[in-house]
Amino acid sequence: MKRVLKWSGIVLGGLLGVVILAALGLLLLGGSRVNRSYNMPVEKLAIPTDAASVQRGQHLAEAVVGCAGCHGSNLAGDKVFEEGPIGRVYAPNITGGQGGVTGAYTDQDWVRAIRHGVSPSGDGLLIMPAEVYQNLSAEDLGAVIAYLKTVPPVDNQVPKPDIRPLGRILVALGAFGEVVPAQLVDHTAPLPGSVATGITTEYGRYLVSIAGCQACHGKELSGGQPPEPGSPFAPNLTPGGRLGGLSEQAFATLFRARGAVESEFMPWEEFAKMTDEEIGAIWRYLTSLPAKE
Ligand code: HEC
Ligand code: HEC
Structure with missing residues (x-):
């Protein structure tokens, strides 16, 4: 009996040791992922004042x-x-x-x-x-x-x-x-050139890329789980989703109406301040995407 106890003690102790080592390893790995340093050339950009x-x-x-x-x-x-x-x-x-x-x-x-x-x-x-x-x-x-x-x-x-x-x-x-x-970030990518404003697919694509829609709605905008803990799923924005068939007018109304209601997980308040041209361009771009399920 005593021997069994001794052996199980050694096994348990060993297991505990492994768990502690694993936790320490994760702790160090996590630390190295949180504290990162960078030293790259930074673009010299003339900042306007007008x-x-x-x-x-x-x-x-x-x-x-x-x-x-x-x-x-x-x-x-x-x-x-x-x-x-x-x-x-x-x-x-x-x-x-x-x-x-x-x-x-x-x-x-x-x-x-x-x-x-x-x-x-x-x-x-x-x-x-x-x-x-x-x-x-x-x-x-x-x-x-x-x-x-x-x-x-x-x-x-x-x-x-x-x-x-x-x-x-x-x-x-x-x-x-x-x-x-x-x-x-690709730290060597050149500064992008301007995209002409207007209700165009191109301008819509640009706005979506700088507004970060993909961070929540997925790389292909076909739906995604936002990074914030507890967030609901961000729906499919391609014509295959529930926005399919929505007119430009209805899309704009949706944007503005949702902006009036505070939402914790989709930055509606901010996006509701977009101009008609911007919302129109985004609608153009989203409706030009291949329909995804
Ligand atoms: C999703 C949240 C988020 C958004 C959106 C955001 N920031 Fe930040 N920003 C942070 C956090 C968090 C820090 C502090 C990070 C740290 O200290 O490690 C930070 C730090 C900074 C810093 C300070 C860097 C320093 O010297 O310590 C600047 C400048 C900054 N942000 C500018 C901006 C600007 C301009 C925008 C809009 C174009 C913006 N941020 C949008 C979260 C955000
Ligand atoms: C921080 C995460 C986040 C970002 C960034 C984000 N969304 Fe969302 N979006 C959500 C979530 C979560 C929902 C579902 C909950 C809701 O409607 O508030 C949603 C819902 C929507 C809906 C569906 C509304 C409906 O009632 O059917 C549309 C349209 C939409 N987002 C468009 C966009 C566009 C366009 C952008 C970029 C300009 C964007 N979203 C950026 C998280 C996000």
Whole structure:
């Protein structure tokens, strides 16, 4: 009896050891996936200062690329995620006020953060969707930065991101997908050229690429599970889905009506600020896609 106990003790102890080693391994792997550094050449972009560019940048920031969705309505920082043992991610204050991180930014620092997802010190930024913003044309990226430089300074400080041990293990297991979008960016791709505005398939394709619809609705827009924990499925937007046969008018009405009702998981409030031309172009593009089940 004693011998059996002894042996089972050794086996159990061994198993426990294996589990602890595995957890430690995952912890280290998760840590290395959270803390990544980058050192790549950053494009020198001349940032315009004229009123039309600032206005274009403001509209894109508010209605299409959605900086406020994470950084807060006045861009002074907001909580993105906080769950005790997993950790927290806050999007920082990006105004020039106290507690802001952009007070000493150069134009290149703006480009590095938005287009590459990397901080001035070379750290890969958590959750900051650079793989989407990489699609911004040189002109539109310049306009967005021109606007950001005119945003009124607000004093506000949010906590620094902190991914705790359980969070790191979950990251290592892939529970949140890629948490450092800089990993998904082609850092050598040239700045895209401009796409002419208008109710065209081409402009619609561009808007969809910079608004990040694919991040939730899937690569082919045929439906997908958004990365945010607890989100409902994002439906099929191709003509094979339930939007098939919807007229441009009905599509626009849907966009605007949904914008009036707060939705936690689809950024309707922001997209409802799109112009008729933008919504029309997106409709054109979506209806041009091959129908997917
Ligand atoms: C999905 C959420 C999300 C969206 C949308 C988003 N950001 Fe961020 N952003 C973050 C988070 C989170 C951080 C902090 C990451 C970190 O510190 O690791 C961040 C960091 C930054 C930083 C600071 C980099 C530094 O020096 O530390 C800048 C600048 C920035 N974002 C600009 C923007 C702009 C401009 C937009 C819109 C074009 C935008 N962000 C949209 C989540 C977001
Ligand atoms: C952060 C994730 C996310 C992003 C980004 C996103 N969607 Fe959605 N979308 C959802 C979810 C979740 C639903 C289903 C729940 C709802 O309707 O709010 C949805 C629903 C929809 C619907 C269906 C409405 C209906 O009632 O049938 C349309 C149309 C739509 N999205 C279009 C778009 C377009 C176009 C874009 C890009 C400009 C986009 N979405 C970006 C998550 C997202």
